[in-house]
Amino acid sequence: MLDPIALFFQRIFAAVGRGVGLVVAWILWPFVTAANWYRARGWLIRGPIGIFLILLVGFYAYFIWQTQAWTNFNPDYVNAYNLGERKQDAGTSSATTPTGEVGEPEPKTCVRSAIVDVTADLIDFNVNQNAWISSMLLYKLGLFGLEWDKTPWFDNKAAFQRGVNQAIRRTAVELVDALGRVRGTSGINNDLQRARGNMQFDEETWYFGSDSLLPKTPTPNYYRTAMGDLRKFNASLEACEAIFDGRSDNLIEFLDRITNDIGATSDIIRRQSEFQNGGWFDTRADDRFWFAYGQLYGYYGILSAAGADFDAVIKARGIGTLWGESIKQLRSALKVQPFIISNGKEDGWIMPTHLATMGFYILRVRSNLVEMRDVLAR
Incomplete structure (x- = not known):
């Protein structure tokens, strides 16, 4: 009595097996055909092609490693x-003490900006300690012409x-427009100005591009130059040759800009x-x-540094x-590190909604900043 049922399921499984086999054969057919063609050629042709394939495999291995190793x-x-x-707050003078027998004072020094130090170190983390993924050739080429951002693979580090x-x-x-100058009474600091200009450079430039046959300076080089300019500014600040204006209105403006920035990201996630x-x-x-995680990762360090640079203002205003x-709360947001990102419905019961969770943390941080x-401002 059970034989017809068993036979029915056997036929279904056999049909599924044949379907899977056809799909696998269809996928492997170009590779099998190419391998047969390659074996039929002489070494004059096989040699250069083999070398090219070895280099290509090594190139992809390097690319995969760089996208996965953080x-x-x-x-x-x-x-x-x-x-x-x-x-002490950033830019304030350090006390001088007499030295030696003649009582000569030590050279005047000022306090470095923690914001500038953290920002420069974040650039170092992005382009020196790690490869800058967005401008790598294989990342730009994508998967058979399809952008990696539109696939589930090899794009997480680039987005971060x-x-x-x-x-x-x-x-x-903000360092150029407000923090690194006394508003209305001092000019723009040249080091900060250069750093800002270099940081605005396109994120995806490689050594060559379709818009020009001439070689280009790749993106990471511009960012490294910006890092050097930031460090030069802090060295000047430490020598009391530059300005860090730690007034409350500058802190208000800085918080406004950060609030707007993460607010825009929150809308994208929504x-x-x-x-x-x-x-x-x-x-x-x-x-x-x-992308949102990386933005909060950066602002976690920058806002922590701002707390040190504007310590007097924060204490005076009781915040x-x-x-x-x-x-x-910024640090709590960085605890969310799912292995696979799911964008399920908020009332779903099978697939989680990691985007909504990240959006919740962003809005909570934004609310505190406001x-x-x-x-x-009171």
């Missing part, structure tokens, strides 16, 4: 700066780096979460997630507790 990635990287031990870079760019602009919620099959969800809570800004 060197010195550490959500607790802020701890290395010991910002809590800072006793671009998120960090967004925080760096925003900070570089639209992706609402209109493209394909669960694990949303190939753009991982880009949105890791120390609120500031500390905002930093804690509250601190309002307190400072």
Whole structure:
């Protein structure tokens, strides 16, 4: 009595097996054909092609390794700066003491900017400690012409780096326009101006491009130059030859710009979460997630540094507790590190919604920044 049922399922499994076999054969057919053609050629043809294939495999192996190895990635990287031990705001004079028998004073020194140090180190992390993925040739070529950002593979690190870079760019602009000069009474600092210009450079430039036959300077070189300019500014500040204007209105403006920046990212995540919620099959969800993660990763260090550079203002306005809570929430957002990003529906019960979770953390951080800004503006 059970034989017809068993036979039915056997036929189904056999049909499925034949279907899978046909799909695999269809996928492998070009490779098998190419291999047969290659074996039939002489060494005069096989030699150069073999060398080319070996180089291509090595090239792809290097590319895959660089996209998967996140060197010195550490959500607790802020701890290395010991910002809590800072006793003076950025740009303030250090006390001089007499030295030697004649009582000559030591050279006057000023306090370095923690914001500038962290920003320069984030650039170093992005382009020196790690390869800058967005301008790598194989990343630009994509998967048979399809952008890697539109696939589930090899794009998470690139999106993360671009998120960090967004925080760096925003900070570089504010350093030039407000923090690195006394508004209305001093000119723009040349080192900061060069750093801002170099950080605005296109993120995807390789040595050559379709718009010109001449060789180009790749993106990482511009960012390395910006890093050097930031370090030069801090050296000048330490020698009391530059300005860091730690006034409350500058801090308000800085918070405004950061709030707007992460607010724009929150809107991108909202639209992706609402209109493209394909669960694990949303190939753009991982880009949105890791860009937002990188942006918060960068701002975690930059805002922690701002707390040290503007310590006097924060204490005078009584927002120390609120500031500390905002930093804690930034760090909490960095705990969310899913292996596979899913953009499921918020009321779904099978596929999680990692984008909505990241959006929640962003809005919580943004809310605290707005509250601190309002307190400072009173």
